[in-house]
Amino acid sequence: MQKTASSSTLGPDGLDIAQSFFKPIQGASPPPTTSRNTKISVVGVGNVGMAIAQTILTQALADEIALVDVNAEKLRGEMLDLQHAAAFLPRTKISASVDYSSTLASDLVIVTAGARQIPGESRLNLLQRNLALFSKMIPPLAAGSPETIMLIVSNPVDVLTYVAWKLSGFPSNRVIGSGTNLDSSRFRFLIADHLDLNAQDVQAYIIGEHGDSSVALWSSISVGGVPILSFLERQQIACEKHTLEKIHREVVEGAYEVIRLKGYTSWAIGYSVASLARSILRDQRSIHPVSVLAKGFYGIDGDGVGEPFLSLPAQLGRSGVLGVTNIHLTEDEAKQLQESAKTILEVQSQLGI
Numbered sequence: 001m002q003k004t005a006s007s008s009t010l011g012p013d014g015l016d017i018a019q020s021f022f023k024p025i026q027g028a029s030p031p032p033t034t035s036r037n038t039k040i041s042v043v044g045v046g047n048v049g050m051a052i053a054q055t056i057l058t059q060a061l062a063d064e065i066a067l068v069d070v071n072a073e074k075l076r077g078e079m080l081d082l083q084h085a086a087a088f089l090p091r092t093k094i095s096a097s098v099d100y101s102s103t104l105a106s107d108l109v110i111v112t113a114g115a116r117q118i119p120g121e122s123r124l125n126l127l128q129r130n131l132a133l134f135s136k137m138i139p140p141l142a143a144g145s146p147e148t149i150m151l152i153v154s155n156p157v158d159v160l161t162y163v164a165w166k167l168s169g170f171p172s173n174r175v176i177g178s179g180t181n182l183d184s185s186r187f188r189f190l191i192a193d194h195l196d197l198n199a200q201d202v203q204a205y206i207i208g209e210h211g212d213s214s215v216a217l218w219s220s221i222s223v224g225g226v227p228i229l230s231f232l233e234r235q236q237i238a239c240e241k242h243t244l245e246k247i248h249r250e251v252v253e254g255a256y257e258v259i260r261l262k263g264y265t266s267w268a269i270g271y272s273v274a275s276l277a278r279s280i281l282r283d284q285r286s287i288h289p290v291s292v293l294a295k296g297f298y299g300i301d302g303d304g305v306g307e308p309f310l311s312l313p314a315q316l317g318r319s320g321v322l323g324v325t326n327i328h329l330t331e332d333e334a335k336q337l338q339e340s341a342k343t344i345l346e347v348q349s350q351l352g353i
């Protein structure tokens with residue numbers, strides 16, 4: 001048997017096996033020339049990249065997944081391991097290459113490559129190591145898929161989303177950081193757990209930095225359309241400030257705890273990024289707290305030293321960020337958000353790009 005460039009398989013008689021296996025029905029037209037596959041590239045096949053790839057596979061979000069990593073052996077092992085699950089999954093072509101050109105014409109490029117935190121280390125501490133990688137990776141990824149949407153996951157995600165925006169030359173709506181979509185899921189879980197609810201019924205956002213300076217939007221939490229804080233007040237149910245602060249602290253410390261216990265975080269970020277991929281590629285127009293160019297929102301002016309990317313509730317669709325929702329922040333929440341922007345800008349100002 002012989003494989004042609006288009007990957008059809010020829011038998012000893014030179015006939016295409018697929019074509020001799022299935023005979024066309026009478027009067028059938030040739031396949032449409034306009035339809036094309038949805039291609040997602042996942043750059044970096046470590047714990048996070050593989051959790052994302054496998055969630056995307058199980059949710060049938062792509063026709064093709066291109067995996068890229070510098071570690072050729074691990075890369076091939078991960079590809080084969082996923083391919084061996086083909087009988088249990090929606091049909092998806094999975095390829096793997098150390099060459100960025102394998103990502104050509106992607107609809108979505110998800111970047112997870114890079115150093116991760118050791119126990120106790122902050123995300124911002126990873127910047128110098130991952131900045132060097134981004135300088136090498138982003139230009140060829142952008143050149144190969146000039147129409148793509150770039151979704152950054154590597155940490156520190158807000159600053160690296162800014163870096164990817166600068167290095168890609170893409171418009172700001174097509175460079176998105178996974179941001180606090182994950183922190184907000186942790187927040188919703190903890191509130192649901194505290195009140196014995198289903199986390200999917202809890203509308204609640206963490207915004208700002210994906211990290212230590214994140215901001216919990218207590219004023220806008222609702223459950224089934226009921227604003228929670230005012231409801232608890234009306235029912236005279238004590239919801240002490242320290243309980244709220246404890247929940248936010250648990251959100252911030254959640255990643256540190258998981259890293260201390262198992263070495264890395266993976267499953268929750270896998271589901272978080274798959275939810276973003278679905279909203280983008282299926283044009284769901286749903287709202288996610290993700291890292292976007294925040295200049296001009298909520299008094300964030302960039303301070304003359306740069307343009308911060310940080311998480312705000314944004315509507316996502318096929319062209320990336322469709323807009324930022326006009327959510328009401330209390331004075332205190334707006335102040336905390338501006339402080340979070342300042343933290344990010346301080347780090348950004350040292351980049352020299």
Ligand SMILES: NC(=O)C1=CN([C@@H]2O[C@H](COP(=O)(O)OP(=O)(O)OC[C@H]3O[C@@H](n4cnc5c(N)ncnc54)[C@H](O)[C@@H]3O)[C@@H](O)[C@H]2O)C=CC1
Pocket residue numbers: 043044045046047048049068069070071074112113114115116117126130133136137152153154155156157178179182210264265266269
């Ligand atoms: N934004 C978020 O919410 C989260 C972000 N992360 C971040 O994701 C990143 C990856 O974490 P893990 O997967 O746990 O790390 P890991 O160490 O398991 O995987 C990193 C992978 O990147 C690859 N890599 C290194 N240089 C590369 C290059 N130039 N091109 C392609 N691949 C390259 C490595 O070979 C390795 O396979 C870290 O920066 C981590 O902090 C992790 C969890 C959540």
Ligand SMILES: CC(=O)C(=O)O
Pocket residue numbers: 123155182255265269
């Ligand atoms: C590692 C990380 O950024 C997280 O799990 O939130």
